[in-house]
Each structure stands twice: as C-alpha cells, then as structure tokens.
Amino acid sequence: MDEALLRALIPTAISALCRRGADFAAAEDAVQEALVEAVRVWPDDPPRDPRAWLVAVAWRRFLDAVRADTSRRHRELRVDGEPVPGPAEDVDDSLQLYFLCAHPSLTPASAVALTLRAVGGLTTRQIARAYLVPEATMAQRISRAKRTVAAVRLDQPGDLGTVLRVLYLVFNEGYSGDVDLAAEAIRLTRQLAAGTDDEEVAGLLALMLLHHARRAARTRPDGSLVTLAEQDRSRWDTRLVAEGVAVLQAALARDRLGEFQAQAAVAALHADARTAAETDWVQVVGWYDELVRLTGSPVARLNRAVAVGEADGPRAGLAALAGLDPALPRYAAVQAYLAERDGDPVTAARRYAEAARAAADVRERDHLTRQAARLNTELRRQAAADG
Structure with a gap:
C-alpha cells in the first residue's frame, strides 16, 4: 500500500466531489470513507487509475449519504446519478482546496488543522497528538472549521498569501507526537509549488528547506537548545541546503521579491558560512532592510537589530533596538x-x-x-x- 500516493490524491478527490455538487464537509467525509476502502482493497487488487478509483468510490459514498438523508432530498435531485465511467477528469484544483482550508473566516489554529486533515490527509488522532490536545478537542475544532467553510464555493478566488502563512504555521510547529509537522509542511508546500507558478511559494519552500537542513544540530542529546552560533555545521543537511539555495536563486531571478524570499535569502547566507564568524552580516542586514520595507514587521526589525549588532557592533545593535516596543x-x-x-x-x-x-x-x-x-x-x- 502506497500511503504517500493515497495522501497525495486526497485534495484532488475532495475537489472533484466539490465540483460535482458536494459541500466541503460531505466531500471530505466521503473521501475518508473511500480511503478506508482503498486500504482494504488495493493490496490485493490495485487499480489501474488510483485517482479515478478514489473519486468514483468517494462519489458513491457521497450519493449513499445523500439518499439516506430524506431531509436533504432536494440535494439528491441536483447531484444524483453516477459519473460517466472512465478516468477521472484531468483537473487538479488542489490549489482551490488550499484556499478553502485557509479561508479568512477561520482562526489560524482551525485553518492549520483543516489543512492537515483535508490537504495533508492526516487523521484527527494524528493531528491531535501533534498539537498535544485530546482527540475529541481536535475533532470539534475540525468539525467547526468544516461547518464554517461548508457554504464557500470552491471556485471563489483565494488569497495565496494566507495559504502560505498557514503552511508556515504548520512548519513552525516542528515535531511532536507521532507526526513530523515540519516535514509535512515541506511536503504540502512542494505540492503547492507543483500546482502554481509563484515566486513566494518557491521562497517559502526554500526557507523551509534551509531551516530544516539545520534540524539535527539544533538540540543536544539531552534535548537542550543549541543556538545558531554554537551549532555543529557539519551536521547540517547539505542536500537540503543545496536544494533550498537552488529554489531560492530561481525565484530571485524573476525579480519579484516577496517576504518569504527575503527570509530565505537570510537563511541562505547563514548556510553559506562555514562558521558563525564567517557570516556575511552586512548582507544579512541588507536583506532585513528589504524585509522591513516589504512588511514593516516589528519582528523583522527585531531580527535586524541583532544583525546590525553583529555587523556594526553591539552599541549599534542596541541603538537599532531602542525604537522597538519592549513588549515584543x-x-x-x-x-x-x-x-x-x-x-x-x-x-x-x-x-x-x-x-x-x-x-x-x-x-x-x-x-x-x-x-x-x-x-x-x-x-x-x-x-x-x-x-
């Protein structure tokens, strides 16, 4: 059983059902039931077209649910009937599903949970363990999120920036429980990058790869934190660094700078230095200047003060810090x-x-x-x- 394939097919299957008339919550439930059937059937009888099989079975599960609910008979008139036999439509609107899961009506926590469930294919139990909350609590959170977006049409335009911020929230959760959320965020961002030609998507992917490359060096065996300056750089993943730099360079070459590209450029400068002392802090300050210009973010200004302190001395860093809110x-x-x-x-x-x-x-x-x-x-x- 190819679990990675199944998870990759989930957003496409949900989107296909939504296009045929199912609301998001019903589509997601039907696809989950189809996944259970796939786990049971595929090992002995793998389909020639896994995507078409999953969509067809999910659609039948959805129709069964509609027919069983007499109070929703009017919906049956609109969506009844089996789809034409054959391959599933060659349409991948997974991007719209990302937009739906990152809808502005949702709280950040709910948007992250719904993205992990509907786009990432994680179970409610896995998500609950990752966030260290009871499964019932996470189930309620996801149910509320599904109800919130139930009436939202899948073809409505979405905000890609919101999607990227949700994915970055997932990445920053790191690892807890039995789900590696940092790795999951990278997988989802790769999937998003494959479906859209956008420099900031590439910038976010590069940023994640460059940060994730340092993961093994971030903690000691006892779990205590190791600062960037103290990390053993021989433990950094050079393959991820090279990939992140290549992705970033391709994005920057298009000359449409965004905040995630600027953050990735800072991470690339750290990755390029063989030791902390060799970091090009003048360039780091320059990139933080760009980030402040793009976002006006107080956090970017705070990080810039650190870089100024390294480039021009601690007095200069303290002077840059003086204009910021001490409550940051x-x-x-x-x-x-x-x-x-x-x-x-x-x-x-x-x-x-x-x-x-x-x-x-x-x-x-x-x-x-x-x-x-x-x-x-x-x-x-x-x-x-x-x-």
Missing part, C-alpha cells in the same frame, strides 16, 4: 545578548531572566535561564575576587 516577543532576550556583548553583564543577566519568564517554549526558557545563571555566577565570582 524575544525583545528582552535580544537586549540581553547585545548588552552582554557590550560589556554589561548585570543588565544582560537581568534581561535574560526576564526573557526566560516570558518564554512560551520550554527549551527556549531553559536556555535563557541557563544564560542568566551563567552570568550571575560570573558576577558573584568577580565580586568575591574583588573582595
């Missing part, structure tokens, strides 16, 4: 890092401790706590040495 996530951590480099361990220790208390991620919190403890220990030793 990671502001205190950045200020602590720059203060330590500027020779102010007292401020650095205090701000590391404050950043640790505000950190939502356990590994980040532990890392910041260790930084504060290290500086406080050094300060006590210095005080003892000074009498």
